[in-house]
Amino acid sequence: MGQGGEPRRVRAHDGELGAAVARAQEGDEAAFAVAYRFVQPALLGYLRGLVGDDAEDVASDAWLEIARDLGRFKGDGAGFRGWTATIARHRALDHLRRQKVRPRSSALEQDVLELPGPHSTHDQALESISTEAALELVGGLPRDQAEAVLLRVVVGLDAPSAARVLGKRPGAVRTAAYRGLKRLAKQLGVQGVTDDGPRTLGESK
Numbered sequence: 001m002g003q004g005g006e007p008r009r010v011r012a013h014d015g016e017l018g019a020a021v022a023r024a025q026e027g028d029e030a031a032f033a034v035a036y037r038f039v040q041p042a043l044l045g046y047l048r049g050l051v052g053d054d055a056e057d058v059a060s061d062a063w064l065e066i067a068r069d070l071g072r073f074k075g076d077g078a079g080f081r082g083w084t085a086t087i088a089r090h091r092a093l094d095h096l097r098r099q100k101v102r103p104r105s106s107a108l109e110q111d112v113l114e115l116p117g118p119h120s121t122h123d124q125a126l127e128s129i130s131t132e133a134a135l136e137l138v139g140g141l142p143r144d145q146a147e148a149v150l151l152r153v154v155v156g157l158d159a160p161s162a163a164r165v166l167g168k169r170p171g172a173v174r175t176a177a178y179r180g181l182k183r184l185a186k187q188l189g190v191q192g193v194t195d196d197g198p199r200t201l202g203e204s205k
Helices: 007-011 014-025 029-072 077-098 109-113 119-128 131-140 143-154 159-166 170-188
Strands: none
Touching: 014 029, 014 077, 029 077, 029 143, 077 159, 131 143, 131 170, 143 159, 143 170, 159 170
């Protein structure tokens, strides 16, 4: 996948990924290995944001389930990334429950549902923040923002796909990602991501 996991770079391989998945569904083990190599770096990055150092173990559990259920998957390369992210997320939440550690809850969830997200600056921000920077800083975000940023930046999903993974409306995920990126951009000094002035995350419009 090359350096980083920016959405544009991840999406560039969706045609090859879709073809590999189709061959893997017909029993081609080498093709499954190709699909794994396309998806695993981003999936591992997403899981690292959810479960930290246990990401490798959770990813292994997720890939066992992915391999077992591969025949039931229907879709293209982008769809496969969303499907695998959903499975990985379920395994991560199971892992956290077993540890009796609940993922961070967000007091902002309802607030986020009601806020519009400016698309142009949001998409520019998605392209300008690297996987490494997102992973380094995302731990300090509220959970809804953290997951939205991870799915958009690290896994490279579009808003509707990320929304399906999270069980939310696309607008809510887009806005959560936008707010998270604004906060990250402020720390990274990225230009063009802030809007009409500084506002604390707890405030609503």
